Amino acid sequence: MIAADIISKRTVTSTASATAQKQKIKVNIVVCLKQILDPEIPSRDFRVDSEKMEAQRGGASLVTNIFCENALETALQFREKFGGRITALIFAPAGGEDSLRKALAMKADAAVHVINDGAAHPDPLAVARVLAAAVRRLGNIDLVMVGRESGDWGVGQTGGLMAEELGIPSVSFVDRLEKQERGLLLHRQTDQGWENVEAQTPLVVTITNDDQNLPRIPKTRDIMLSSRQPIIRWSLEDLAADDAGIDVAEIRAGGGYYRVVDLAIPTKEIVCEMVAGETLEERVDQLADRIMSVVRSL
Amino acid sequence: MSRVIGIIFSSAGYDRAAQGVTGAGRRLADALGLPLQMVVVGGGGGDLAGSLAAVADAVTVLTVTGVADYQPEQTLAALTDLCRGEGAQAVLLGNDTWSQELAPRLAHRLGGSAAGDGVELVIADGRLRVSRSVYGGKAMATIELLRDPAVVWIRARAFDPATAREVPAPIESLEAAPTGEPATFIIERKSEVTGEARLEDAQVIVSGGRGLGGPEPFTDLQDLAGLLGGQTAASRAACDSGWCPPSWQVGQTGRKVAPGLYLAVAIRGASQHLAGISEAKTIAAINNDPDALIFKHCRFGIVEDYRKVLPLLRERLAAMRKE
Amino acid sequence: MLDNTLDSEATRPVLWNISQSWLLYVMFAASLAIAGYGLYRRVMAWRRGQPAARFDQPWPRLKMLLTHAIGQRRTVRERYAAFFHTFLYTGFIVLFIATMVVMADHRFGLPIMRGAFYLWFQSLIVDIFGALVVAGTAIAFVRRLVHRPRKLVLNDESLRILGLILLMALTGFLLEGWRIAATADPWGVWSPFGYLVARISSLALTAKSMELAHVITWWFHSVLVFGFIAWVPYTKLLHILTAPLNIYTARLAPSGASLKPLDLDRLAETGEPMGVRTAAQLTWKDLLDLDACTECGRCTDVCPANTVGKSLSPRDLILDLRDLVRAPQAGEPAGITSTVTAAAPDSLWQCTTCGACMEACPVFIEQMPKIVDLRRYLVMEESDFPETMQQAVTSLETRGHPFRGTQSTRLDWAEGLPVKTIGEALxxxxxxxxxxxxxxxxxxxxxxxxxxxxxxxxxxxxxxxGREEKCTGDPARRIGNEFLFEMLARENVETLNRHAVKTIVTSCPHCFNTLRHEYPQFGGSFEVYHHSEYLAKLVSEGRLASATPLDQTVTFHDPCYLGRHNGVFDAPRQLVQISSRRMVEMERRRENGFCCGGGGGMSFVDEPAGQRVNQERAREALKTGAEVVAVGCPFCMTMLEDGINARRGERDVRVMDVAELLWESVGKKA
Structure with a gap:
């Protein structure tokens, strides 16, 4: 059963000028990527470094955060339909280049690597400031796409903070977008269902996953060729040079927004407790009590 | 005068999430020695404001002229003004779509810091510390917010509701003026109110395996799931046998679920299946084989033929629900 | 009567009733020219193929030719074909020799068509084999028109061919009979079927009219024969020529070694397709394969995917490719792979690479490697393959194993055992x-x-x-991601060589096959044993002994990559035999073993209900009445456990690895 309630429908003004605009505008998209520890690392291999307040890498790989890949996929599909140019952007240590190479293999048009030579996990405001500065430096960006959150820290603030840093609006949990005669039409997921949002550019959107934006598997040829494509590399100093908002020392130190004071693996010894009781009835009563206490705590 | 502000969107009513936000807000306000002001965003929440008034020190119903309930830029601007005006020391929100969308931006506008998905809030050295699950539930982190105000969206269901005050708080209405031409505009909304929410989102799942021996017992599992407000799922073997729709399949090749309670009935626990429930918080099992692998992953269980257990269990749970 | 007529003068006049016999040679030349042109076109087509080294090692190749082309060992495996094809094949050879004898005698004046040889061979044997040709054709007709087995394609061409052969044989008998009657051949009875025709004809026809009928039929018969020769290269009769050639150039290595490496760097550089896009990427041997197909359908008959009702039919794939390759544009611009996939999008992704098709093919066509070649193009150039396989591939890339979502680590299995890593035990x-x-x-x-x-x-x-181990790359290679396979292979070879590894034992036949046959291509040469082989060796050396054999009936399921692809059939059976009291065999076993459904990346695919290969195999295993189904492969283990559990009902049937069986029987002592 689907209950629909349409809030309002704005009428489109001046179609003539809008059509002219449509032909002129080539949407310039930046997709921000994050590289994270493989979220599928088995629990038994998962260790934390309580000095550095981060997970130990061990033998696990670093991967591009899945929501970032969803964002890139959404951008690629948008470009296929409406044209445009996609720049993949990452703020990461040298190894972050792998995520950019994969983005290029998936057919992003350009790649920008802001080298992080400071704290491993700068706080979300530091990250947002760096990314926003890079977006400003690129210039003429219409649309910034980021993943809704990352699979490691799950912070979920980069998009919103970037919007504020850039002084532009943002819409979260988008899973599809289309170009309209005026601006964009965004489809986004909500707790109860979905919403369609009309938006003007420039704009930040955070992308969530949907069965339509599963990241494509790059073609082998493109993987092989991606290793030769150019990557633009900027240091924090490069960004600070023409951007007063960048405090290099503070970013290298991890930022001044928040800090992690504790990171620990919760000790959960799983021992199955078999419900006890003389009779079957007693045991089932026990079972029912346990079930109910779990359900009530949810 | 500074205060703790809790923000609730009117559309959902005084549900468990709203209760959690209020409860967390109350305890935080008490810890800081500040009053708790609950803000209802959007009109029409008459009952909600009343319920909040019973537990808060002040209630404000905030509307924006021309906005039915929510428009990102308009609502954000109105909330920023309100929080600034009231001198918010801490702002709490739930973890619904709109709260998550607004919280970081609100923090930024207020010059504060935000953190999300909090399950525990403590004050240490005058700073708010937020505990949350990280690395896909493999670790817990405590984050200290370095700027004021602290803006936190919380896993509201993790917090107990607040207890009622002796004197209900006053309820005031505030209508904010819209700020210019908004660049984003929600034009259409659909609520998919269905009995079949996504299995991935289910809080309770009752699942059946090959040991059920046929399709009929799934009706009993559905009854049980209904009693617990949950959904029904199955192992690959059961789906393979055609006892239930393939969409019910949980496992490596099926759905990956993360319920609060996963009750496995007559499921042995092949790794194929376990791979789909590794994010479940509590797993419980009914199986007549004490060596069934599933028990190695359970918090509790019963070694008994499900045929004997299910009728009794249903009766008992139904009775408990009535209480 | 025979004794009276058996004398050294026995012979018959050649061309007794025929004038203008030079016409015969004109017709012969014309038919040779037409056939030659057809063959030339085929040969030229093969020569356009990519290179393949298939003319090395002449002696083993000649042996193949003797066994399988001349000896027809595979052809006669099938009861029906054993008769039908043998009758036609031997009949044609005998009649060909007889014709040569006539030519030698008549044209070159060698007096060999005389006396006992004339009577025994040229008359009696030739007459009998002529009759066998008729019988063979009749069987084939009945088979196609009455039985209509699913594996055969009933098309006009096959009926025309059979009709032509039948007509040639029957007109031959008429000619024989009329000659005997008209010339009152004293030795006519030595050609029993011809003699029968003569006796019957004499009842109805005068000698004169038989002579006339003979002339007309003789020329008609000649037209048929030369027409047949001319027609050969344009029909599936081409196999008369291509089958021996295909057998001579067959793969000599075990079928586990049948996938060829690609020079991906070069392909990336030149822009040529990775994998097969058009006919241009096929080797000459692939093209010859397509022309060698006799459409017998055995590959499709044994294909596990086809058996359970899926759309994959190796024979149809070969024929589709043949038709596309022969078409003027050779499948352009879409390319043959895209054309084939457009027609049946799922088929290529149903192959378990079990190799049953290749084992069944009487002319040694290599169907499975072609499927992988097509997959390579779809995977590497189009990224067009099933989503669950994509997940396996992505997991291989990032984690070095294909099992997305596993919570196990590489060392969990050894918990509590004093197992050392190679770094600790140099x-x-x-x-x-x-x-x-x-x-x-x-x-x-x-x-x-x-x-x-x-x-x-x-x-x-x-x-x-330990943690240094990565997937060998088998699933990547079979799915068609040669790039990923190469990466994994290079990494593993580097690790193994760094530790100076010489001897490897593995309990996975897929790893076994890859380590043994595919790593040498990357500089990794090791002595590789499947654990069943190594354990059997330890048993035979007296280092392991079974103390208390299991008192249960055990059957053994041959893993494709151990059995058919590598010829290891006996070692696991030895282990079963010493570990248990009773062993029973399934119907499909050893070379003809039936896949569990898990190879070729298929264990990562959710097969539609009712079309599961593992259930078909489980059904067969349960039919033996065995209480334990023994396996020797981790993929077979999961596939068969699933299948057995879904089908065993109330019966208690376990799936166990041969090592577990042995450990149970040995371990009780320990």
Whole structure:
């Protein structure tokens, strides 16, 4: 059963000028990527470094955060339909280049690597400031796409903070977008269902996953060729040079927004407790009590 | 005068999430020695404001002229003004779509810091510390917010509701003026109110395996799931046998679920299946084989033929629900 | 009567009733020219193919030719074909020799068509084989028109061919009979069927009218024969020529070694397709394969996917490719692979690479490697393959194993066992290659435990790679991602060589096959044993002994990559026999074993209900009445356990690895 309630429908003004605009505008998209520890690392291999307040890498790989890949996929599909140019952007240590190479293999048009030579996990405001500065430096960006959150820290603030840093609006949990005669039409997921949002550019959107934006598997040829494509590399100093908002020392130190004071693996010894009781009835009563206490705590 | 502000969107009513936000807000306000002001965003929440008034020190119903309930830029601007005006020391929100969308931006506008998905809030050295699950539930982190105000969206269901005050708080209405031409505009909304929410989102799942021996017992599992407000799922073997729709399949090749309670009935626990429930918080099992692998992953269980257990269990749970 | 007529003068006049016999040679030349042109076109088509080294090692090749082309060993495996094809094949050879004898005698004046040879061979034997041709054609007609087995394609061409052969044979008998009657041949009875025709004809026709009928029929018969010769290269009769050639140039290595490497760097550089896009990427041997197909349908008949009702039919794939390759544009611009996939999008992704098709093919066509070649193009150039396989591939890229979502680590299985990694045991004589299936699928961890404990019990100094081990790349290669396979292979070879590994034992036949046949291509040459082979060796050396054989009936399921692809059939059976009291065999076993459904990346695909290969195999295993189904492969283990559990009902049937069986029978002593 689907209950629909349409809030309002704005009428489109001046179609003539809008059509002219449509032909002129080539949407310039930046997709921000994050590289994270493989979220599928088995629990038994998962260790934390309580000095550095981060997970130990061990033998696990670093991967591009899945929501970032969803964002890139959404951008690629948008470009296929409406044209445009996609720049993949990452703020990461040298190894972050792998995520950019994969983005290029998936057919992003350009790649920008802001080298992080400071704290491993700068706080979300530091990250947002760096990314926003890079977006400003690129210039003429219409649309910034980021993943809704990352699979490691799950912070979920980069998009919103970037919007504020850039002084532009943002819409979260988008899973599809289309170009309209005026601006964009965004489809986004909500707790109860979905919403369609009309938006003007420039704009930040955070992308969530949907069965339509599963990241494509790059073609082998493109993987092989991606290793030769150019990557633009900027240091924090490069960004600070023409951007007063960048405090290099503070970013290298991890930022001044928040800090992690504790990171620990919760000790959960799983021992199955078999419900006890003389009779079957007693045991089932026990079972029912346990079930109910779990359900009530949810 | 500074205060703790809790923000609730009117559309959902005084549900468990709203209760959690209020409860967390109350305890935080008490810890800081500040009053708790609950803000209802959007009109029409008459009952909600009343319920909040019973537990808060002040209630404000905030509307924006021309906005039915929510428009990102308009609502954000109105909330920023309100929080600034009231001198918010801490702002709490739930973890619904709109709260998550607004919280970081609100923090930024207020010059504060935000953190999300909090399950525990403590004050240490005058700073708010937020505990949350990280690395896909493999670790817990405590984050200290370095700027004021602290803006936190919380896993509201993790917090107990607040207890009622002796004197209900006053309820005031505030209508904010819209700020210019908004660049984003929600034009259409659909609520998919269905009995079949996504299995991935289910809080309770009752699942059946090959040991059920046929399709009929799934009706009993559905009854049980209904009693617990949950959904029904199955192992690959059961789906393979055609006892239930393939969409019910949980496992490596099926759905990956993360319920609060996963009750496995007559499921042995092949790794194929376990791979789909590794994010479940509590797993419980009914199986007549004490060596069934599933028990190695359970918090509790019963070694008994499900045929004997299910009728009794249903009766008992139904009775408990009535209480 | 025979004795009276058996004299040295016995012979018959050649061309007794025929004038203008030069016309014969004109017709012969014309038919040769037409046939020659057809053949020339085929040969030119093959020559356009990519290179393939298939003319090395002449002696083993000649042996293949003798066994399978002349000896027809595979052809006669099938009861019906044993008659039908043997009658036609031998009949044609005998009649060909008889014609040569006539030519030698008549044209070159060699007086060989005389006396006993004339009577025994040229008359009696030739007459009988002529009759066999008629019988063979009749069987084929009945088969096609009455029985209509699913595996045969009933088309006009095959009926026309059969009709022509039948007509040639029947007109031959008429000519024979009329000659005997009209010339009152004293030795006519030596050609019994011709004699029969003569006797019957004499009742109705005068000698004069028989002579006239003879002339007309003789020329008609000649037209048929030369027409037949001319027609050969334009029909599936081409196999008369291509089959022996295809057998001579067949792959000599075990079928486990049938996938060829690609020079991906070069392909990336030149822009040529990775994998097969058009006919241009096929080797001459691939093209010859397509022209060698006799449409017998045996490959499709044994194909596990086809057996359970899926759309994949190796024979149809070969014929579709043949038609596309022969078409003027050769499948352009879409390319043959896209054209084939457009027609049946799922088929290529139903192949388990079990190799049953290749084993069944009487003319040694290599169907499976072609499927992988097509997959390569779809995977590497189009990224167009099933989503669940994509997940396996992505997991291989990032984690070095294909099992997305596993919570196991490479060392969990060894918990509590004194197993050392190669870094800790530099003197280890044997490396136990655990494999992802062994380490990361919970059920198989017990198999590796049993294997390790058996090795320890026998005093073998072994070690494991532990976390340094990566997937061998088998699933990547079979799915068609050669790039990923190469990366994994290079990495593993580097690791193995760094540790100076010489001997490897593994309980996974897929790892076994890849380590043994495919790593030498990347500079990794090791002595590789499947654990069943190594354990059987330890048993025969007296280092392991079964104390209390299991008192249960056990059947053994041949893993494709151990059995058919590598010819290891006996070692696992030896282990079963010493570990249990009773062993029973399934109907499809050894070379003809039926896949569990898990190879070729198929274990990562959710097969539609009712079309599951594992259930078909489980059904067969249960039919034996066995209480234990023994396996020797982690993929077979999961596939068959699923299948058996879905079908066993109330029966208690276990699936166990041969190492577990042995450990149970040995371990009780320990």
């Amino acid at each position: 003197d280890a004589e044997v490396l136990l290659w655990v494999g992802c299936g062994g380490a990361l699928i919970e059920r198989n961890q017990k198999v590796v435990r049993a294997t390790a404990q058996l090795l320890a019990a026998a005093g073998v100094n072994f070690a494991i790679l």
